[in-house]
Amino acid sequence: MTSPSHNPALSSDHGDLPRRGLMFIMSSPSGAGKTTISRMLLERDPSIRMSVSCTTRPPRPGEVDGKDYHFVSQDRFDATIAAEEFLEWAHVFGKSYGTPKAQVEAGLAAGQDYLFDIDWQGTQQLYQKLERDVVRVFLLPPSIDELRRRLTGRGTDSAEVIADRMARAQSEISHWDGYDYVLVNDDVDRCYAKVEQILAAERLKRARQTGLIGFARTLMAPAG
Ligand SMILES: Nc1ncnc2c1ncn2[C@@H]1O[C@H](COP(=O)(O)OP(=O)(O)OP(=O)(O)O)[C@@H](O)[C@H]1O
Numbered sequence: 673m674t675s676p677s678h679n680p681a682l683s684s685d686h687g688d689l690p691r692r693g694l695m696f697i698m699s700s701p702s703g704a705g706k707t708t709i710s711r712m713l714l715e716r717d718p719s720i721r722m723s724v725s726c727t728t729r730p731p732r733p734g735e736v737d738g739k740d741y742h743f744v745s746q747d748r749f750d751a752t753i754a755a756e757e758f759l760e761w762a763h764v765f766g767k768s769y770g771t772p773k774a775q776v777e778a779g780l781a782a783g784q785d786y787l788f789d790i791d792w793q794g795t796q797q798l799y800q801k802l803e804r805d806v807v808r809v810f811l812l813p814p815s816i817d818e819l820r821r822r823l824t825g826r827g828t829d830s831a832e833v834i835a836d837r838m839a840r841a842q843s844e845i846s847h848w849d850g851y852d853y854v855l856v857n858d859d860v861d862r863c864y865a866k867v868e869q870i871l872a873a874e875r876l877k878r879a880r881q882t883g884l885i886g887f888a889r890t891l892m893a894p895a896g
């Protein structure tokens with residue numbers, strides 16, 4: 673039911689104005705916890721949707737095609753690049769990863785928020801293309817030893833893959849200053865709470881509130 677004080681320029685009784693969606697990017701060295709925090713966010717916040725990437729790496733145990741990634745051949749990946757159907761793509765750890773364009777562009781205009789688990793190269797590309805829509809968050813592990821423990825403890829990768837990811841961790845970490853927010857993922861719940869706060873504040877940014885001009889006009893119109 674509409675409250676007596678309801679202004680029809682508001683999109684809901686909660687005082688929300690129509691707004692453009694945002695692109696919430698989480699990056700980190702492998703094993704710092706992006707997937708863990710992303711899953712919590714997707715479970716708890718129905719207003720954000722995962723941008724599912726394409727990759728040429730094989731699935732890990734438990735990963736589902738179309739949910740965790742679109743697992744594709746290198747030929748298929750290359751054809752998608754040629755057709756300009758990626759918003760961004762990069763080589764990471766010897767494999768190809770890319771963000772499909774299709775759903776994201778239309779969704780943003782309709783107010784849909786998207787979550788991206790992508791590396792620093794992809795983050796730079798998205799920032800160059802869609803700067804105003806992008807929110808960049810970088811997760812750091814509390815220590816390098818803890819990062820190794822997490823990669824080993826996850827139990828999904830061979831010793832060779834873990835060694836490769838550890839060898840690249842410091843170079844990944846060197847990109848921390850290309851992000852808007854940098855969080856140390858020491859305790860999962862504490863880190864998640866900070867992510868939630870960032871998302872809440874970013875959603876309220878004036879520039880995203882496409883309904884603001886019209887709403888302010890209704891308030892400034894001469895009383896009739
Ligand atoms: N704050 C934390 N404390 C302890 N363990 C954690 C924490 N955050 C994540 N982990 C654990 O660390 C391991 C790696 O986490 P996760 O898979 O989320 O990392 P990732 O950054 O997504 O890695 P990748 O880039 O390789 O996909 C998992 O086993 C996860 O349960």
Ligand SMILES: Nc1nc2c(ncn2[C@@H]2O[C@H](COP(=O)(O)O)[C@@H](O)[C@H]2O)c(=O)[nH]1
Nearest residue numbers: 725761762764769770771789790791793794
């Ligand atoms: N530039 C992009 N990077 C991506 C994308 N999808 C994932 N990633 C990053 O790759 C590494 C490795 O991921 P993993 O699942 O194999 O452990 C990690 O840093 C991801 O953030 C993408 O579409 N574009």
